[in-house]
Amino acid sequence: MALFQSSTSIIPDAPAVPRHIAIIMDGNGRWAKQRFLPRVAGHQRGVEALREVVKACRSLGVDYLTVFAFSSENWRRPADEVSFLMSLFLKILEREAANLHENNICLRIIGDRSRFGNELRQTMRKAEQLTADNNALTLTIAANYGGRWDVMHAVQAMLKDHPQLAQGFTEENLSPYLSMSDAPEPDLFIRTGGEQRISNFMLWQLAYTELYFTDVLWPEFGRKELEVAIASYQKRERRFGRTSEQLPGKQEKADA
Ligand code: IPE
Ligand code: IPE
Ligand code: MG
Numbered sequence: 001m002a003l004f005q006s007s008t009s010i011i012p013d014a015p016a017v018p019r020h021i022a023i024i025m026d027g028n029g030r031w032a033k034q035r036f037l038p039r040v041a042g043h044q045r046g047v048e049a050l051r052e053v054v055k056a057c058r059s060l061g062v063d064y065l066t067v068f069a070f071s072s073e074n075w076r077r078p079a080d081e082v083s084f085l086m087s088l089f090l091k092i093l094e095r096e097a098a099n100l101h102e103n104n105i106c107l108r109i110i111g112d113r114s115r116f117g118n119e120l121r122q123t124m125r126k127a128e129q130l131t132a133d134n135n136a137l138t139l140t141i142a143a144n145y146g147g148r149w150d151v152m153h154a155v156q157a158m159l160k161d162h163p164q165l166a167q168g169f170t171e172e173n174l175s176p177y178l179s180m181s182d183a184p185e186p187d188l189f190i191r192t193g194g195e196q197r198i199s200n201f202m203l204w205q206l207a208y209t210e211l212y213f214t215d216v217l218w219p220e221f222g223r224k225e226l227e228v229a230i231a232s233y234q235k236r237e238r239r240f241g242r243t244s245e246q247l248p249g250k251q252e253k254a255d256a
Pocket of ligand 1: 027030069071085193
């Protein structure tokens, strides 16, 4: 049974260390271009950055790290870049699954898998099964993922199970069918690479997430930059629709 932790239905805690960080890992191509390298060299370096950030999240006590690896719109890229990314994905899953397992990390993949080849789908399944019971950190990779796909897919799946809900349904009915319904919504969203947009990432789940944008290109992002992002998050006042005076700890001050 999925936990219903919607930021629009309840007032969630605002923990000092984000429980859930969601990252758009952007800027690989530009990093490579600056060095007169092919774009794919940037993707390769991007994997190293991800490895460092996973390690940092685990040691900082973050429970969930969700990263955007391939969007439903990235199929529009040149065919050779797309096929490089697919083989890189396969290679990494094969190479890293055991390592993640040793580090007690649970790996999950979200997105529409129907467009991936059989071998990749099978490797995804195996890596998920191997690491399913791990609990130091949940690393979720969004692959062929789109926020709109997520909502559409959830509505369809819900109606398949409960056709009568076509008459009307609540957020609570829909919530268990969305990707990552058993995780808290992201506390902190990070986008590297300078663009200030969501690019169809977790549209539903980011409702009350703190957004952080940095010009640092993803291959250069690491523990230090992550700590800067978390420090920025810690200075924010998360109100979830309330006034500042209503926040826990502020009430006495307001009454005084
Ligand atoms: C992000 O880096 C990785 C993927 C989308 C797979 P980009 O490849 O988008 O890098 P830029 O934005 O072109 O620099
Ligand atoms: C978003 O980056 C997707 C990933 C990082 C996987 P893009 O580079 O595809 O986003 P746009 O096209 O600049 O919005
Ligand atoms: Mg990009």
